[in-house]
Amino acid sequence: MLDIVFRSDVDVQLVKHSASDQDIAFAARVSTIGERSLGREDEDEKKLSGLINYLVRDRHGSPFEHSVFTFYVKAPIFVWREHMRHRMASYNEESGRYKVLEPEFYVPGRDRNLLQVGKAGAYTFEEGTTEQRAITSLSFKRSCKEAYQTYDDMIRAGVAREVARGVLPVTIYSSAYVTMNARALMNFLSLRQNVEGQKFPSFPQREIEMVAEKYEAIFKELMPITYAAFVENGRVSP
Ligand SMILES: Cc1cc2nc3c(=O)[nH]c(=O)nc-3n(C[C@H](O)[C@H](O)[C@H](O)COP(=O)(O)OP(=O)(O)OC[C@H]3O[C@@H](n4cnc5c(N)ncnc54)[C@H](O)[C@@H]3O)c2cc1C
Secondary structure (H helix, E strand, O other): OOEEEEOOOOOEEEEEEEEOOOHHHHHHHHHHHHHHOOOOOOOOOOHHHHHHHHHHHOOOHHHHHOOEEEEEEEEEEHHHHHHHHOOOEEEEEOOOOOOOOEEEOOOOOOOOEEEOOOOOOOOOOEOOOHHHHHHHHHHHHHHHHHHHHHHHHHHOOOOHHHHHHHHHOEEEEEEEEEEEHHHHHHHHHOOOOOOOOOOOOOOOOOHHHHHHHHHHHHHHOHHHHHHHHHHHHOOOOO
């Protein structure tokens, strides 16, 4: 009997970073004071906040490229398909050719709304009935179990991993390291979350939004002034 894991969340961990509000100042100020811009990390917070707010508001984005985050992320493959459209990031993902994929699959949780209402590009989602929730959960589990059993049978029969993986669904989890600078991260956050007050509303799939929410908490903690300016200016990436 295969030990198949079903889960409804995503993992995001900060692996390393070089990200701080102060770094925005030295990158921005080189244009007016040259190399003396380095070593001014003790810059007055009010001045720093004014500078960062100006840069975000007027969309002078390049100073934010010097702050960099590396995340470890584990998410279903259908989330990775969307995530990897963000080209201003570096990725290294586990391989289905070089290792046997773990039997770990996504199933929508109780808080995942199931009914799509509205027009393309501006959907809202509603909860769904108990019956719809039951058939969704049952169908995900049945089909993932069957697919993984088939995969396992082929692996045991000596079929190459890269061939056998073809039967697995996009709900299987995969893990990767993602490195993004603060500018690219703000672009990701603006597109992959639906937040009250954003200047350009976006309607992302809930599961990638869960990744974005975890990125946002880390961003807020490490770069609170930049984060505040991002929110204040309608969540538009500079
Ligand atoms: C709600 C939603 C629905 C979507 N639906 C679809 C869909 O149906 N089909 C689909 O294919 N995609 C879809 N996408 C993906 C979308 O088109 C983008 O590929 C994705 O959001 C990455 O955005 P980005 O290009 O801004 O990010 P990045 O690739 O990280 O790029 C960041 C910025 O760099 C610049 N840039 C990067 N590459 C280039 C380039 N080659 N030329 C010029 N400038 C560049 C742009 O300014 C860009 O905004 C959807 C995205 C969202 C948020």
